[in-house]
Amino acid sequence: MEVAEFCSTSRVVIVAGKGGVGKTTVTAALAITAARAGRSVLIVEVEGKSGLPAMFDAPALGYEEIDLDPRIRARFLTPDAALVDYLVTHGMKRISKRLAASGALDVVATAVPGMKDILVLGKVKSIEETRAADLVIVDAPAAGHAITFLLSARGLLDAVRVGPIRKQAQDVVSLLSDPARCQVMLVTLAEETPVSEVVDTAFAIEDRAGVALGPVVVNGCFTPLPVPVSANASAILDDGRSTGRFVSQREADDLARAAAFLEERHALQNEQIQRLRELLPLPQIELPFVFNPDITRPQLDTLADAFELGVEKL
Amino acid sequence: VTIRIDELVDDRRVVICCGTGGVGKTTTAAVLALEGARRGRNACVVTIDPARRLADALGIAHLTNDPTEIDRKLWAEIDGRATDPGDDEAVVAGGRLSAMMLDTKSTFDLLVSRNASSPEQAQRILDNTFYRNVSGALGGTQEYMAMEKLHELHDEGNFDLIVVDTPPTRHALDFLDAPKRLTRLLDNRVFRLLMMPTRAYLRVASVAVQTFLRTVARVVGSEVIEDVVAFFRAFEGMEEGFRTRAQVVGDLLTDPSTAFVLVTSPRRDAMQEATFFGDRLAEAGQSVQALIVNRVHPAFGDETPAGLRAAADALRSAPADVPKDEAARLSALYDNLADFREIATLEREHMEALRDRIGGETALAYVPYLAHDVHDFTTLHEVARLLFDTVSTQ
Numbered sequence: 001m002e003v004a005e006f007c008s009t010s011r012v013v014i015v016a017g018k019g020g021v022g023k024t025t026v027t028a029a030l031a032i033t034a035a036r037a038g039r040s041v042l043i044v045e046v047e048g049k050s051g052l053p054a055m056f057d058a059p060a061l062g063y064e065e066i067d068l069d070p071r072i073r074a075r076f077l078t079p080d081a082a083l084v085d086y087l088v089t090h091g092m093k094r095i096s097k098r099l100a101a102s103g104a105l106d107v108v109a110t111a112v113p114g115m116k117d118i119l120v121l122g123k124v125k126s127i128e129e130t131r132a133a134d135l136v137i138v139d140a141p142a143a144g145h146a147i148t149f150l151l152s153a154r155g156l157l158d159a160v161r162v163g164p165i166r167k168q169a170q171d172v173v174s175l176l177s178d179p180a181r182c183q184v185m186l187v188t189l190a191e192e193t194p195v196s197e198v199v200d201t202a203f204a205i206e207d208r209a210g211v212a213l214g215p216v217v218v219n220g221c222f223t224p225l226p227v228p229v230s231a232n233a234s235a236i237l238d239d240g241r242s243t244g245r246f247v248s249q250r251e252a253d254d255l256a257r258a259a260a261f262l263e264e265r266h267a268l269q270n271e272q273i274q275r276l277r278e279l280l281p282l283p284q285i286e287l288p289f290v291f292n293p294d295i296t297r298p299q300l301d302t303l304a305d306a307f308e309l310g311v312e313k314l
Numbered sequence: 315v316t317i318r319i320d321e322l323v324d325d326r327r328v329v330i331c332c333g334t335g336g337v338g339k340t341t342t343a344a345v346l347a348l349e350g351a352r353r354g355r356n357a358c359v360v361t362i363d364p365a366r367r368l369a370d371a372l373g374i375a376h377l378t379n380d381p382t383e384i385d386r387k388l389w390a391e392i393d394g395r396a397t398d399p400g401d402d403e404a405v406v407a408g409g410r411l412s413a414m415m416l417d418t419k420s421t422f423d424l425l426v427s428r429n430a431s432s433p434e435q436a437q438r439i440l441d442n443t444f445y446r447n448v449s450g451a452l453g454g455t456q457e458y459m460a461m462e463k464l465h466e467l468h469d470e471g472n473f474d475l476i477v478v479d480t481p482p483t484r485h486a487l488d489f490l491d492a493p494k495r496l497t498r499l500l501d502n503r504v505f506r507l508l509m510m511p512t513r514a515y516l517r518v519a520s521v522a523v524q525t526f527l528r529t530v531a532r533v534v535g536s537e538v539i540e541d542v543v544a545f546f547r548a549f550e551g552m553e554e555g556f557r558t559r560a561q562v563v564g565d566l567l568t569d570p571s572t573a574f575v576l577v578t579s580p581r582r583d584a585m586q587e588a589t590f591f592g593d594r595l596a597e598a599g600q601s602v603q604a605l606i607v608n609r610v611h612p613a614f615g616d617e618t619p620a621g622l623r624a625a626a627d628a629l630r631s632a633p634a635d636v637p638k639d640e641a642a643r644l645s646a647l648y649d650n651l652a653d654f655r656e657i658a659t660l661e662r663e664h665m666e667a668l669r670d671r672i673g674g675e676t677a678l679a680y681v682p683y684l685a686h687d688v689h690d691f692t693t694l695h696e697v698a699r700l701l702f703d704t705v706s707t708q
Binding site: 018019020021024051054087090092095107108110111112115142160161162163164165166191192193196197225226227228229236238239240242243244245247250251253254255256257258259261262264265268291292293294295 | 334335336337365366367443444447448529530532533534535537538539541542579580581582583584612614615617625628629632636637639640641642643644646647648649650651653654656657660661664685686687689
């Protein structure tokens with residue numbers, strides 16, 4: 001598939017997955033991919049203290065949009081702020097500040113489960129409707145909360161019979177259930193538990209929340225060495241001798257151990273990718289493992305390159 | 315004096331494992347309890363949401379609000395073999411291991427029943443829709459109930475080591491704030507007015523409050539408001555008991571026999587979060603006693619990445635008389651080692667910086683990246699050995 005076509009499949013992409021699989025990294029890589037294809041992107045973070053701005057060397061996110069790149073903007077979206085927004089646009093400006101400040105939102109939100117999620121998704125919906133960007137990427141809450149987050153609107157329709165909140169929930173359901181407007185991109189690692197969990201999440205999202213699923217992103221994949229090698233110190237010492245490069249026994253051991261580690265990880269990873277393919281009939285995009293615990297722009301660009309390749313193969 | 319990680323499982327009564335989601339908290343908690351039992355203690359691990367296979371291994375596939383003892387045979391024999399008594403890693407006689415998976419709602423129900431002045435009051439609360447939402451969905455309830463359960467096990471159980479896993483939150487700090495969030499909800503000024511007898515309420519409730527309630531009703535419907543009012547009325551008289559209880563549970567957290575273990579991964583964001591957590595614990599008069607870093611890449615020697623890259627480059631541009639295949643293989647091997655040396659170096663820098671920041675006394679231990687999942691006693695024992703035998707003390 002062409003990258004430009006892929007980036008306009010739906011106007012909202014919700015990136016979801018278990019904690020620690022690299023949702024925010026994938027969000028950033030997708031944003032750069034779309035920006036390169038000429039799209040304007042708005043990233044919406046729904047949980048505090050996101051690692052996103054640090055990746056772009058930008059200051060912490062607030063409720064106001066900031067520029068991360070000429071075509072990528074980002075903002076933070078809290079239920080409290082979304083509620084104030086909602087009340088202001090519904091002619092209840094006077095009450096709005098106090099409702100949020102008095103902590104009463106906690107009480108009301110507890111009385112109406114899913115209320116906070118609806119407020120956030122409702123705001124996403126109005127961002128989408130005003131065409132604030134060609135592509136809106138939502139960095140969803142971690143793990144099981146992602147399912148609750150997406151199910152909130154349907155749950156609320158059952159609980160609240162009347163009133164504007166019900167209307168809001170209906171609007172959110174129509175956004176979520178229209179594949180041209182919204183899809184979920186799941187992120188996982190090629191490891192046993194993350195694969196099991198992403199399969200469960202995928203079925204829950206499709207069956208219960210009725211949201212379309214995009215390709216699954218398999219993050220952190222080790223790339224095999226460009227030439228076949230033998231992870232064996234004496235073979236390495238032989239290669240050293242024939243190339244005239246001095247290799248000490250210790251160095252040969254380190255080279256061999258590192259190569260064996262890569263080989264082992266790679267074999268296990270392929271097993272899990274195969275397992276994921278069998279359990280979940282969705283196309284996959286593999287992103288490479290980044291040999292750096294701190295992801296910044298150069299790593300994001302590498303990941304975006306891989307993302308483009310992955311999309312072209314779809 | 316640096317705390318040794320052994321001290322935690324040998325001497326402490328309560329070990330609380332904190333950390334952000336996806337760093338291996340549940341596994342670490344299970345490993346610590348197992349190690350305590352192996353050393354002869356009567357240990358219990360309280361898990362929140364274990365991965366299915368780990369839960370199966372611990373025999374807690376379903377919510378069990380009471381600890382279940384694990385058959386000694388299952389955890390004391392590794393790979394089906396009893397350990398050799400002469401071995402350092404042998405299982406000490408007398409140790410016991412129990413596990414439970416927290417059931418937030420029944421823990422809360424029990425708390426309500428115990429604090430209510432009559433069974434009728436308890437029933438009114440338990441039947442209330444708003445209460446059911448509080449006990450099921452309020453952020454922080456799970457954290458608070460984990461602490462409540464901990465306190466109950468501490469007071470009433472016979473365990474001499476309780477290891478608590480904390481809920482998977484994006485922010486490790488949420489755990490510390492949980493009791494406050496609940497009492498803040500119960501203390502809410504506007505809704506406290508609602509708890510007054512009807513007439514007094516009408517008198518005290520200002521026009522502003524009434525407008526406010528009407529607005530809320532307009533947004534979410536009046537049924538919802540009625541539920542809330544009914545809840546706060548039913549709850550009347552119990553806030554004090556709840557507040558006292560929160561205080562007592564809070565005291566347990568600052569007791570010297572309680573240790574906080576911060577579980578993290580060597581990624582920058584997890585490390586930053588860990589730093590904030592250390593600062594917050596210090597404010598609360600506690601300290602992080604051990605820092606356990608999971609998924610650390612192996613070091614593979616001590617050469618610098620730059621030197622290795624230079625070797626790879628030299629081989630790639632070797633003169634024509636150097637055999638091509640051999641040079642290509644060797645340069646690939648050098649590049650690969652350079653990659654792993656790079657990440658290993660950066661990860662170790664992060665770990666040391668975090669330890670310096672948190673305080674010199676904190677034990678630092680790390681578990682290398684494992685080639686497989688940890689979901690049975692054989693692999694839990696393996697992690698225990700890595701954790702307790704490779705302690706780095708600078």
